[in-house]
Amino acid sequence: MTEPQFGLELDKVTFSYGGDEEFAFDTKIKRGDLIAVMGASGSGKSTFFSLVSGFELPRSGAIRIDGTDVTSTDVSKRPITMVFQENNLFSHLTVQQNIGLGIAPNLSLTNEHEAKIEQAAIRTDITEYLLRLPAELSGGQRQRVALARALVRERPLLLLDEAFASLGPGLRNEMLDLTRELHLEREQTTLMITHFPDEAARIADKILFVYKGKVATLAPTAELLSGANKHTPFGKYLRTQTLRRNNGADSA
């Protein structure tokens, strides 16, 4: 059986929260791509992720992951792992248990499961913290645990919802590099919401630009960041972001 060409397809997907704002997404993302999802606040990036992950159901259209229609599939059944900006871990469970939930939602962990958790912990460099509680970890270590859980879940699509936005620049780059490494090892389709052009430039194959509730552009990172698009909405967005960055507004 031939592998599907696209890791993610949104086929004329429409959605509304009930107000005047309408969202209409129509795009195809190649299997195994690492995409930076960018766009101004309120443009629809989070709605795009919510629709793909199943937290919101579209009014019309279809969503396919690796060729399989998941439009009405429950959140937990979708072949997706999502890492949020915060609250990725249950505060009362140990690191090992938090990772284990990715394999066994009832936490009945077998020896095989524990071995798998150990491997994921080694890969994300958190083995010494397995018995600790999340409160005993730094922000970067907590996100490593979330990535470890994403590893054990082995889902073909990884969504990073500003997962590293609250980390300092050094730690953020470290996490981005780890994400890139894991992505290359597993050839997992990965989408990452970010406001920072340098993050996109660092690891993303392509940039998906969301503008006024639609996918306005999906193009190679180098092409979009080359400056050739300065009169397009993306060009304006890029200038705004660069200005904000230079003014320290996004220093987090």
Next chain:
Amino acid sequence: MSGNASLGLGKIKFGNATDVALPWPALVVLISGLALVLGAFIPVVHFAAASDDVGSSLVEAIADPVIWRALRFTLWQASLSTILSVVFAVPVALFMHDRGNFAGKRLILQLFSIPLALPQIVAVLAIVGLYGRNGWITGLLQGLGLPNFTLFGLTGILLAHVFFNMPLVVRVMMLALERQPAEYAKIAAMNAMPWQSRARFLHWPMARAACAQAAILVFMLCVTSFTVVLTLGGGPRATTLEVAIYHALTFDFNLARATALIALQVTVTASIAILISRFGRETDTGSTLFAPDSVGVGGGAKIDAFAYAILFMPVMFVALPFANIVAKGVTPETLNVLTKPATVDALITSVSLASCSAVLTTLAAFALGHGICRLAAQRRFVGDATIVEKFLLNSTAAVLVLPPIVLAAGWFILFRSFTNPFQFGAVVIVAINTLMALPFAARLMVPSMLTEARRTDRLSRQLGITGISKLRIVDLPLLRKPLLAAFSFAAALSLGDVSVIALYGSQDLITLPSLILAKMGSYRSDEAHILAFILCVLTAAIMIVGDRQRRAA
């Protein structure tokens, strides 16, 4: 509405409004509560429907002088109790705040929190022990050559109500005064403002609104005060509507009068509830057994003799009954009374009923909280709570308009038309105590449930943690403290219940409070005091555990 399929919810249509998905456990709680309330009003409807001439029956009932005397006395004693509570509380609160963190302030605040948690029957016994015929204070007054006064009647009711409510008003005012900026005290000191000016221009404006709200709350509590009036009223001249309902059912067997009294009582309490709601803000009663962490803005000023004098009487007024409970409860006879079969049976019955009620209350509050969280998840926890969410939370508070004796009496009359009501005693006690504790339990649990749901909802859904697994892995560990707090509160409330057991109590169903009542009725006050001490210790232990959990949550 999008997302419902994944949440596994049922949809309800509210008129032309948007579909609202309400989880079934919350629906079950709402419907059960409504059935319990409506069932109690079947006799009222039946009374009207069964009369050939409804008009004349109503006129006859309304013209009953007993009813109007009860109404007049209800409002009169509640007004006097409120005025006295506020008059004594205002200087205490203003002085305690004005004098900053003086030695003993925390102790006084802790002392003032105890009446809130004390079963009324225990406090009544303590007051009888002090102001009764052989009481300490009575002896002291006689020694000083002052005239005797009769405790039973309006005097006793006022003493008990001020004992319960003066500390409540103080605490409500202190909480409002806590919000006063620390700079106020410094400005007052720099400008050498005398205490009268500080009280008038700085403290009173901060505490005025809270004082008014507390006064309305106290009025409501005194209108619905059953145990105090039943035990200290002393006869038909000092009978409130609630006690009149009880007398109409137990002594007079006058169902028409009882029904009319129920209707009147609900009208009065509903009117006061509307008045409270028009005031808008919720009254923070600071219902904790512990003093607030911050105890004033005065910055360690030494308390002077004048302030001590102001505080001495109110503090003694609240402290002496406790001393009396301990003094009369801890005697060589205590162990004998505790090990008597009747005491052990009553203790087992009380604890069993309280446990059942507490379990049901906690489950019901959890179900409501679950419903509110699911609805909040549908709006992604963004923006204000929807009307349905507010309705779910506030619907429980609506039952506070209905005093337990009204519900108990309604069901009593209903059962009596078919069968022996006493055989349903345990069920009715548990059901009504559950309903009465539910608003408080919901307030204790829902904020924590919403906070945790906001943090963990998306993660749990994504990882497929649902049903029993979610309960075991996520909800119970995270909500252990608010659950325990709600459980303890409901258990303590049920343990101290006098009103429902007064109606449904029988030889086969005796609780600790009803045993105390029986001992008081047969003039075995020594034994009653020991039993009251046991009840007090039991309730205090439960409340302390619950309060620690509440504060931790």
